[in-house]
Amino acid sequence: MHFTQTLLAWYAEYKREFEWRSSNDPYRIWLSEIILQQTRTSQGAPYYNRFIKTFPTVYDLAKAPEEKVLKLWQGLGYYSRARNLHSTAQQVVKEFQGVFPSSFKDLIKLKGIGDYTASAIASICFRLPHAVVDGNVYRFLSRFFGIDTPIHSAGAQKEFKERATQLMDINDPGTFNQALMELGSLICSPKAPQCSICPFQKSCYSFLHEAQFNYPVKIKKYKIKKRFFNYLILKDENQTIAFQQRIEKGIWFKLFEFPLIETERDITTYKQLNNQFYFKERFNSISKKAFLWNKEPIIHKLSHQTLYIRFWIFPQVANIMQGVLIKDIQDYPVPVVLQNFIREYFKFDT
DSSP: OOHHHHHHHHHHHHOOOOGGGGOOOHHHHHHHHHHHTTSOHHHHHHHHHHHHHHOOSHHHHHHSOHHHHHHHHTTSOOTHHHHHHHHHHHHHHHHHTTOOOSSHHHHTTSTTOOHHHHHHHHHHHHOOOOOOOOHHHHHHHHHHHTOOSOTTSTTHHHHHHHHHHHHOOTTSHHHHHHHHHHHHHHTSOSSSOOGGGOTTGGGOHHHHTTOGGGOSOOOOOOOOEEEEEEEEEEBOTTSEEOOEEOOSSSTTTTOEEOOEEEESSOOOSHHHHHTSHHHHHHTTTTOSOOEESOSSOEEEEOSSEEEEEEEEEESOOOOOSSOEEGGGGGGSOOOHHHHHHHHHHTTOOO
């Protein structure tokens, strides 16, 4: 049986049912692809459902306040995706009258849409023969063909895309792309590939050579950076708390947070905190007393950095002029590590 026939027959029998797979609406496909980037399907599906319920059309998403979009995205990480999602919706409404462009070259011009997402929309919605190459496809193709090109190297995307295109069923490229990604996810998984039930077992290079875990080949590109965050919990007798939007570009841009002191190393005493120049300049006069809420730092791992987070409680603070009421704090979009602290410290039910 031909490769494509085998793949599509397997997909027809074993594919998972997701709401977006019952649609070829470009808005819904685009939304699902952006949400599922760098996110497990089981984690992303509830977010997709909430976004569709809250913003059923691209017009609804475009006119929403950015804060509302970020709040709904809260917990997914990589918040630049949410900001780009909002900007792209506005771009589609403004430049294309709410109709997604039907060509690959126009799709890829939209903010936050790269080759992968443009190929997915083009193939699924408009039946254009553009192969999708995500982590699942990289893994399957590298194992199946024994490709030792490092997947993060220059030219890797082009090489793997060409391989996928050669295999593609041009009559139904959208289903082919979804099937190949599904096979990579369910069968050709990273740590526990199900080779015994794989329909391509007899022709797979890595299986025949017992080399499944040699592929895909990766080059470690980044050194993990350690950062030490000290959040200051400043609240007054009026139940107002110091709270601000993060304007520094980088992680958590435009999310909200408590006043932050970033230090070169972990600190555990008020004296060490008081010795920080930024603290002396802005907060030394606020209170002479503070204590650590967490005896051990909360470790929060991101893709290329690890955060060591401590919360400092200031029990005696005068009137806070710029802040928010504690009862309203959950309405603001925050990083998930802060949301967890807010729920536990302020005893919110949800």
